Amino acid sequence: MAKFYARRRCGILLALAGLVASAGLFNAPAASAALPTPVSGATARSYLATLPVRTENRTGYSRDLFPHWITISGTCNTRETVLKRDGSNVVTDSACYATSGSWYSPYDGATWTAASDIDIDHLVPLAEAWDSGAGSWTTSRRQAFANDLTRPQLLAVTDHVNQAKGDQDPATWMPSRTSYHCIYVRAWVQVKYYYGLSVDSAEKSALTNHLSGC
Incomplete structure (x- = not known):
């Protein structure tokens, strides 16, 4: 029995x-598995407190002033490197183009099996960086920012979601998945702090509100 x-x-x-x-x-999938782990909420709050608050200025901006994508290794450029890093079972050809695999977008929770459905998002957009101080940088520093694989700045996401985000900051755009908000704002503040960028008043207010729950 x-x-x-x-x-x-x-x-x-x-x-x-x-x-x-x-x-x-x-x-x-683990939503934050691919993005380099951002600083803690406490550290992000301390960083945010030191960021200068300034009015944004887009005078003279051009996306071409931020050279990307650059060669990272062999035939792989930055986009292809992030696709391999962020995807599952990614297969590439001799030119490093992703021929198969799957990609989970932590912004909206969608999974895609075609690389053409994926954009590599600059978490802090290039135009936002320009507005916040990158206009005074050298071209080499702007290139480093646009291809930064060390900080939590580049992430494979659904293409139309990235396009809807555009150059908006957290005062006007956040990922639809609320469970990703803490990771997103921690990463945002870390990138801005590392590169010595400013925030505007509405942006700082939004970041402060979101970080209060991290």
Whole structure:
């Protein structure tokens, strides 16, 4: 009788495992796995307190002033490097073009199997950086910013979501997945702090509000 109940319990557990797996819960992606881990909420709050508050100025801006994408290794440029870093089971050809794989976009929770559906987002947009002080940088520093794989600045996301974000800061745009907001603002502040960029008053207010819950 004990063996019967043991077999029955085992069967029930296996059935439940099958249901969970079929629901895709065992394969749920970790939203922040690919992005370099940003600083903690406490550190981000301390960084934000030191950022100068200034009115933005876009005079003279051109995306071409931020050279990208650059060669990172062999035939792989920055975009292709991030696609490989952020994707699952990514296969590339001799030119480093992603021919297959899957990509999970932490902004909206969508998964894509074609690289053409993915944009590489500059978490702090190039135009926003220009507005915040990058207009006075050298071209080499702007290139480093536009291709930064060390800070949490580049991320593979759904293309139309990235296009909807455009050059907006957290005062007017945040990812639709609220569970990603803390990661997003921590990364935003870290990048701005590292590069010595300013914030405007509405941006600082939004960042302060979001970071209060991190």
